[in-house]
Amino acid sequence: MIDAKGVWKRYDAGKHKVDALRGLDLLVRPGEVVAIMGPSGCGKTTLLNCLSGLDVIDGGTIKIAGRDLKDLTDNQRTDFRAREMGFVFQTYNLLPVLTGIENVELPMLVGGVRPSVARKRAQEAIDMVGVGEWARHRPAEMSGGQRQRFTIARALATRPAIVWADEPTGALDTETSSGIMDLMVQLNRQNAQTFVWVTHSEEVGALAQRLIRMRDGLIVSDTKDAPVHLDGAPLVPAAASGD
Numbered sequence: 001m002i003d004a005k006g007v008w009k010r011y012d013a014g015k016h017k018v019d020a021l022r023g024l025d026l027l028v029r030p031g032e033v034v035a036i037m038g039p040s041g042c043g044k045t046t047l048l049n050c051l052s053g054l055d056v057i058d059g060g061t062i063k064i065a066g067r068d069l070k071d072l073t074d075n076q077r078t079d080f081r082a083r084e085m086g087f088v089f090q091t092y093n094l095l096p097v098l099t100g101i102e103n104v105e106l107p108m109l110v111g112g113v114r115p116s117v118a119r120k121r122a123q124e125a126i127d128m129v130g131v132g133e134w135a136r137h138r139p140a141e142m143s144g145g146q147r148q149r150f151t152i153a154r155a156l157a158t159r160p161a162i163v164w165a166d167e168p169t170g171a172l173d174t175e176t177s178s179g180i181m182d183l184m185v186q187l188n189r190q191n192a193q194t195f196v197w198v199t200h201s202e203e204v205g206a207l208a209q210r211l212i213r214m215r216d217g218l219i220v221s222d223t224k225d226a227p228v229h230l231d232g233a234p235l236v237p238a239a240a241s242g243d
Contacts (some may be wrong), residue, residue, distance in 0.1 A: 001065060001161070001194055002028035002051060008059030009046055009217075020046040022217040023060065031192045033185060035199055035208035040099070042216040044198045047164055051196070052085055052164050053077045065161065081147040082111050086155030088184075088197075090170035092147040094139040094154075100124060101135040104154045111158075118157075128181060146178035149183070156187065163194040165197035169204055180206045 009021040020043045028034055029045060036044045044197035049055040053069050062069045064082065072080060096104045101224050105122035109115060126135050129149040137145050148168065155163050163185070181204055188195050197208070213221040 001030040001032075002026065002196075003050060003063040004060065006060035007041075007047075007050060007057050007062060009050055009055065010058050010169040019215055021057070023051065024218060026212070026219065028194060028196065030194055031143055031188070033188050033195045033196055034203040034208045034212060035210070036212045036214060037199060037202075037205045038214035038220075040200075043071070044214050046144075046217075048166055048196065048198050048212070052087070052162075053081055082107065082158065084156060084161050086160040088148075088151050088155050088163065088165040088168045090167040092139065092151045094147055094150060096139050100131065100142070100150045100153075101137055102148060103139070104157050107154065108158060121157045121159070122153070125157040126150070128187070129153045143176075144172050145179060148176075149174065150176050152180070152184065152187075156191075156193075160193065162196065163195045165195065166224065167199060168197055169199070169201065174203075176212050177201075177204065 004024065004026040007024045007026075008019065010019055012018075022145075024043075028045075030124050036047060037243065038044050050057050051064075053062075053064075053072070055065075055072075064080070065154055067080065068078060087130050094100075095106070101119070103159045104125055105118040108118035108121060108187065113121075123135065126132050130154050131146055131153070132144055132150045134142055134150075136157070139150075141148070168184070169180055172180060178235065185207055187193065192218055195208075198205070210222070211223045212219055
């Protein structure tokens with residue numbers, strides 16, 4: 001599903017160049033839940049941005065579902081992301097003048113999906129994440145956890161193969177974070193979608209089936225284990241769920 005080989009990414013920093021990623025290799029199989037951790041500046045958000053095609057790499061290759069991102073034009077990458085990927089960020093990026101369901105259906109409408117189909121998919125995604133009763137409310141009327149659930153619904157409504165999440169619980173308290181991350185793991189079990197998230201939190205990292213640690217633009221460890229709730233109780237990973 002995700003195959004990165006020898007990936008380099010450099011940024012200009014005044015008179016100098018900074019190597020944010022240094023010949024990194026990574027293979028993520030379909031349906032995996034992967035957490036990427038490491039100290040600030042280690043390259044984890046840069047890696048997520050490069051894997052998802054938000055940033056263009058300076059060396060190496062990244063293939064998603066067999067498509068080499070370097071072979072795509074900017075417009076083709078945008079279309080590919082819209083079809084195959086969903087995004088969840090620390091900031092909810094919900095438009096304040098729209099209701100919850102309008103925020104969820106907006107990307108589909110922009111992408112040319114018929115309004116009736118977009119509304120149906122949006123409602124299904126909202127019900128899936130458990131905030132159906134808030135569909136006609138605006139973001140200002142919602143709690144942080146509710147807004148993040150709408151963000152997840154928006155990411156899922158297009159039925160993407162991969163969901164990327166950058167610090168998805170960074171703005172939430174511990175109890176709300178637990179609910180949001182448990183939801184994402186359960187959605188992986190139900191839909192067999194690939195989830196890749198970046199986090200500073202050891203507790204959130206422990207929820208993943210696979211934990212990758214980075215330092216100085218390189219992967220320094222890659223471990224697989226059964227994910228657990230934030231309270232320490234085990235979760236059943238997707239491959240063993242029997243669904």
